[in-house]
Amino acid sequence: MSLAGAALSGVLALSAATPALAGPAHPDGSTVRTSAATADHQAAAISKAQKLKRLNQLTEKYGMPLWENTRVKWQDGHDAYHFDWSTDGCSHVSDNPGGFHFWESCARHDFGYRNYKKMHEFTRAHKKRVDDSFLQDMQNQCRRQWGPYTELQRKGCLKVAKKYYDAVRTLGHLQ
Structure with a gap:
C-alpha cells in the first residue's frame, strides 16, 4: 500500500465510544457523575456557533498545547462540547516512522476531520487548516x-513529515 493511501485509509472510521461524564467537583475534590439528561441539557446549552469556535481554537496551527490540555480534561470526564476524540493514530502507517513520534499529530488531525465532519462544517478551508496544523x-x-x-536526523524527520502532509492534502476527502 502506498504511503499516501495508507495515511488516510482509516481517517473516516468513527468510534461509537462515549466518554464518562463528570459534573462539578465537591469541596473534598471528588466529582459527581452526571445523568444522561443533565449531559443533554449541558450540551444543549452550547450553541453550534460556540462549538465551532472552540473547534477552531483546538485545530489552529499553534494549538497543540491547548488541544493536549483539553484532551486530558476529556479523559478526566470533562467535555462540555461532546467532541469526538476517537483516533486510529496515523491510519495504517507508522506512528513512529524512523523513530519520530507522530501519534499526537495524527490524533489531533483525526480530531479536526471527525469533528468538522460531524458538525457538517468540513469545508476546503477547514480541511486546509487541519492539514496545515498537522504539518506544523x-x-x-x-x-x-x-x-x-x-542535522541528518532532523532533515529525515522533516522529510517524512512532509510526505505524511502531502498524503493527507492529496487524499483527504471533504465528505
Whole structure:
C-alpha cells in the first residue's frame, strides 16, 4: 500500500465510544457523575456557533498545547462540547516512522476531520487548516524530540513529515 493511501485509509472510521461524564467537583475534590439528561441539557446549552469556535481554537496551527490540555480534561470526564476524540493514530502507517513520534499529530488531525465532519462544517478551508496544523505539529516534533538531533536526523524527520502532509492534502476527502 502506498504511503499516501495508507495515511488516510482509516481517517473516516468513527468510534461509537462515549466518554464518562463528570459534573462539578465537591469541596473534598471528588466529582459527581452526571445523568444522561443533565449531559443533554449541558450540551444543549452550547450553541453550534460556540462549538465551532472552540473547534477552531483546538485545530489552529499553534494549538497543540491547548488541544493536549483539553484532551486530558476529556479523559478526566470533562467535555462540555461532546467532541469526538476517537483516533486510529496515523491510519495504517507508522506512528513512529524512523523513530519520530507522530501519534499526537495524527490524533489531533483525526480530531479536526471527525469533528468538522460531524458538525457538517468540513469545508476546503477547514480541511486546509487541519492539514496545515498537522504539518506544523509534526515539524515541531522533529525539532524537539530527544533533545538536539543531528542535522541528518532532523532533515529525515522533516522529510517524512512532509510526505505524511502531502498524503493527507492529496487524499483527504471533504465528505
